Amino acid sequence: MRDPDDLGTSNTSSNLSFEAIVAANPARRRFIVGGLSATALALLNGCVAIQRQGTGRAAAKAQFTQPEITFASIASSKEDMVRVPAGYRAAVLIAWGDPISDGPAFKQDASQSADDQLKQSGMHHDGMQFFPFAWADRPDAQPRAEDSQRGLICCNHEYADDGLLHPDGMANWNAAKVAKSQAAHGVSIIEVQEQNGRWGVARPSKYARRITPNTPARVAGPAAGSALMKSALHPDGVNAHGILNNCANGYTPWGTYLTCDENFTFYVVNQSGTIPAEQKRYNINDKGQGYRWHEFDERFDAAKHPNEANQFGWVTEIDPFDPHSVPVKRTALGRFKHEGAMTVVAPDGRVVVYMGDDERFEYVYKFVSRDRFNPADRRANFNLLDHGTLYVARYDADGKGAWLPLIAGGGGLTAEAGFPDQASVCVKTRQAADIAGATKMDRPERVAIHPVTGDAYVTLTNNEDRGKEGKPGPNAANPRAQNIYGHILHWRETGADPCATAFEWDLFVQCGDPAQEQADRKGNIKGDIFACPDGLWFDPRGVLWIQTDAFVREMGRPEFANIGNNQMLCADVTTGQIKRFLTAPRGAEVTGITMTPDMRTLFVNIQHPGESNTMRNDPANPKAVSSWPDGAAGQRPRSATVVIQKEDGNVIGT
Numbered sequence: 001m002r003d004p005d006d007l008g009t010s011n012t013s014s015n016l017s018f019e020a021i022v023a024a025n026p027a028r029r030r031f032i033v034g035g036l037s038a039t040a041l042a043l044l045n046g047c048v049a050i051q052r053q054g055t056g057r058a059a060a061k062a063q064f065t066q067p068e069i070t071f072a073s074i075a076s077s078k079e080d081m082v083r084v085p086a087g088y089r090a091a092v093l094i095a096w097g098d099p100i101s102d103g104p105a106f107k108q109d110a111s112q113s114a115d116d117q118l119k120q121s122g123m124h125h126d127g128m129q130f131f132p133f134a135w136a137d138r139p140d141a142q143p144r145a146e147d148s149q150r151g152l153i154c155c156n157h158e159y160a161d162d163g164l165l166h167p168d169g170m171a172n173w174n175a176a177k178v179a180k181s182q183a184a185h186g187v188s189i190i191e192v193q194e195q196n197g198r199w200g201v202a203r204p205s206k207y208a209r210r211i212t213p214n215t216p217a218r219v220a221g222p223a224a225g226s227a228l229m230k231s232a233l234h235p236d237g238v239n240a241h242g243i244l245n246n247c248a249n250g251y252t253p254w255g256t257y258l259t260c261d262e263n264f265t266f267y268v269v270n271q272s273g274t275i276p277a278e279q280k281r282y283n284i285n286d287k288g289q290g291y292r293w294h295e296f297d298e299r300f301d302a303a304k305h306p307n308e309a310n311q312f313g314w315v316t317e318i319d320p321f322d323p324h325s326v327p328v329k330r331t332a333l334g335r336f337k338h339e340g341a342m343t344v345v346a347p348d349g350r351v352v353v354y355m356g357d358d359e360r361f362e363y364v365y366k367f368v369s370r371d372r373f374n375p376a377d378r379r380a381n382f383n384l385l386d387h388g389t390l391y392v393a394r395y396d397a398d399g400k401g402a403w404l405p406l407i408a409g410g411g412g413l414t415a416e417a418g419f420p421d422q423a424s425v426c427v428k429t430r431q432a433a434d435i436a437g438a439t440k441m442d443r444p445e446r447v448a449i450h451p452v453t454g455d456a457y458v459t460l461t462n463n464e465d466r467g468k469e470g471k472p473g474p475n476a477a478n479p480r481a482q483n484i485y486g487h488i489l490h491w492r493e494t495g496a497d498p499c500a501t502a503f504e505w506d507l508f509v510q511c512g513d514p515a516q517e518q519a520d521r522k523g524n525i526k527g528d529i530f531a532c533p534d535g536l537w538f539d540p541r542g543v544l545w546i547q548t549d550a551f552v553r554e555m556g557r558p559e560f561a562n563i564g565n566n567q568m569l570c571a572d573v574t575t576g577q578i579k580r581f582l583t584a585p586r587g588a589e590v591t592g593i594t595m596t597p598d599m600r601t602l603f604v605n606i607q608h609p610g611e612s613n614t615m616r617n618d619p620a621n622p623k624a625v626s627s628w629p630d631g632a633a634g635q636r637p638r639s640a641t642v643v644i645q646k647e648d649g650n651v652i653g654t
């Protein structure tokens, strides 16, 4: 995501119970793989399914052998290109403006209309997932290598750069430009196939579709039909529209896509002069982030329609295999600036979803379903995410932690406190988590779950405000003031059961540069240096992939001189060794990641090449920073999905 200078902090809660505890012993012991009473196993179509398989250390050790990560790591880069290790190749699959099916081709002068854009890939690719077609038929199946040649990709388009999107940028702003900007947001579903070792988009495809902020959608779960979801524009609180600022993602074991609204408040403006507390807590202000949608679309005027902002901030579930399916907002998973939604099947069959709220001093959450996954009947799971318990994390200074349930009527979530029902907890999740006493984190981005041990990892991308005057100071889980480099935190649920309400945690890595003089900026990376971890994902082998999102303005600082462009690395979580695998073009961030079941094709998203400090390119000089991927012939840099394969056809990472 972008983190502009005026992002600010909306968490002014007096929830300082934890911050008051100075870390008596900040050095966290490393967990040793093998100390599990329940061991893990089995990927279920790429979703982690923790199963009880014997007990004790011996069983766990027997189950997990760290795979080899044998490629030769690459140097950091400031070049305007994608670099991968020797023996690998990277090719663009689909870039902003390319047709998703039989739509019009991209025009370098950006003269395509909003209607054209609706038939083309959106801008600023983010989270994504590959769905083999077999998934729709066999939800109980293990991933099979033979399902790796054809499938659907769901891809988020987090935001738009209106400086690039229109021939004259944001000059002469009008309703048509707002419509085109909205059409560049959302999700693309494309059909992809491999032929003779090369991947391409299947065109036309009956599955190809775009989902945008204007696509009809449905509200489900506790907030459906509640007064907080009703507005003059959406009077029943059930029939809704769209998704917005979809950053990272998730997927369910029944083969549906989860897309996560992140910075939805960038588009919402309240110029009434009196912004209510419930809007302030989500950082709604009088200017937004300059998208100017509210000038032509009153949904985004929070003074006129205060409940319209409650339409966003959700995890939305999409069935990619049914091109006519209506996206469903799963309100039981809470409303905040969602990063991803990492799904795990617990030993007893309940489904657990891990989520971060990416803003400074916000929280880590998980949802535990009430009902159990039914592997025999795909559609029987379609409402599984509507019933369950939402928890928020507290990381204690002694290395232990607790999941605090957010249930109306319990733990201070009373009617007097503003929570007369679960709908209000779901809509005002941040305020509920404040009352619960959650730990204020350094911008929680994605959670990854180890496919064998079930251990959890979360990226805390950075937080320069930590310790500043008037802001919370360091705590054990976020131990650095002015944390410009970020860190990755690890925890293990009690009994390796994702439904547990207690866990033990430690710090996996603190990013930094050993060349820095300031002690706490050296970091403790073993291997190749990086900063601002954001994307995080375990492949089926148990290799941890880390993607970075340092901003242009940060890269210009002396502390980032050795770090280079944003990049993707992989980690051996048993040794902590980290190797650089990919470097991105100038101004870009590395976002989505997904693999075919045979692990021989890796799809990675490159987002916002050429982005400047202002988040918007100068339309008069679009190549100022980057012209990737079209190079010298191109005029505008474009976000794109990149296919990475090994020249010898072997597994990625070897």
Ligand code: FEO
Residues within 6 Å of the ligand: 001, 002, 158, 247, 248, 262, 339, 358, 445, 534
């Ligand atoms: Fe869209 Fe939190 O990154």
Ligand code: CA
Residues within 6 Å of the ligand: 001, 247, 248, 339, 445, 534, 535, 549
């Ligand atoms: Ca992100």
Ligand code: CA
Residues within 6 Å of the ligand: 001, 002, 445, 461, 534, 549
């Ligand atoms: Ca980010």
